[in-house]
């Protein structure tokens with residue numbers, strides 16, 4: 001049984017990671033901004049952390065003073081920390097905060113550090129992907145045993161199609177990029193399986209390999225509706241990125257991140273049992289969109 005520090009424990013993936021670790025008998029030290037929020041169920045069906053956490057560390061990961069000492073006495077670290085929809089600069093969180101956590105892990109000689117990156121982060125030009133790939137690179141040079149997991153999109157994100165289908169029209173990007181969306185519980189199992197003393201890096205996705213139109217059609221099927229898809233023209237995507245760049249660095253980074261993500265294949269090793277169609281049907285049945 002290991003003591004595992006989990007950063008990003010209140011996120012979609014982080015909650016599933018905590019649940020998986022606890023189910024395997026590990027002691028979890030959860031880094032959270034709000035224990036109260038952590039102990040409530042998360043969005044997109046992610047579990048509450050109530051009863052799953054042995055030690056709470058409540059604070060701001062962007063404060064180096066808070067991060068110092070978080071790894072004392074711990075065996076391993078899993079970081080699912082990163083900016084997705086939060087109003088924050090990804091460089092401060094995905095790169096700098098993870099860097100401080102790694103420094104603390106090295107100082108306290110933890111046995112391993114597993115980092116949840118994004119598939120193809122190294123070819124991305126957005127600030128978010130540059131921050132993530134920069135941290136992955138630093139981690140690869142660390143003396144601590146390290147694992148870098150590069151997932152495709154999560155169910156929490158592709159679920160947006162269910163809301164679009166409910167409203168009657170789904171937007172799809174140009175081209176025929178394929179993704180393999182993965183459920184948080186399946187990815188958490190993959191991560192905890194890889195956590196250990198051996199270095200490695202894995203591209204991973206769920207069992208379904210789908211284009212965006214395939215995904216949109218599954219969302220319409222979930223509501224029993226005839227599909228209506230509108231393809232965003234390539235120039236419109238480019239113009240959106242340009243307009244977002246006028247609004248500031250964060251908007252520019254987000255728009256660039258989505259534009260890049262929507263137009264490149266992200267499949268990886270296929271793992272897990274949760275199917276996109278079942279998830280969409282469940283969302284529609286629960287009116288969770």
Ligand SMILES: NC(=O)c1ccc[n+]([C@@H]2O[C@H](COP(=O)([O-])OP(=O)(O)OC[C@H]3O[C@@H](n4cnc5c(N)ncnc54)[C@H](OP(=O)(O)O)[C@@H]3O)[C@@H](O)[C@H]2O)c1
Pocket residue numbers: 007008009010011012013014032033034060061062080081082083084085086087088093116117118119151152153154155156157
């Ligand atoms: N979503 C996807 O489709 C996808 C695909 C591939 C890779 N990833 C990567 O996988 C990781 C987990 O993603 P997710 O979808 O589970 O994200 P999420 O639900 O947004 O969770 C991110 C976690 O990071 C924390 N965090 C973010 N900004 C923070 C800030 N400024 N200060 C303190 N904590 C902050 C969040 O804390 P709060 O709960 O307090 O906000 C949360 O615990 C991320 O690194 C993401 O880049 C995501």
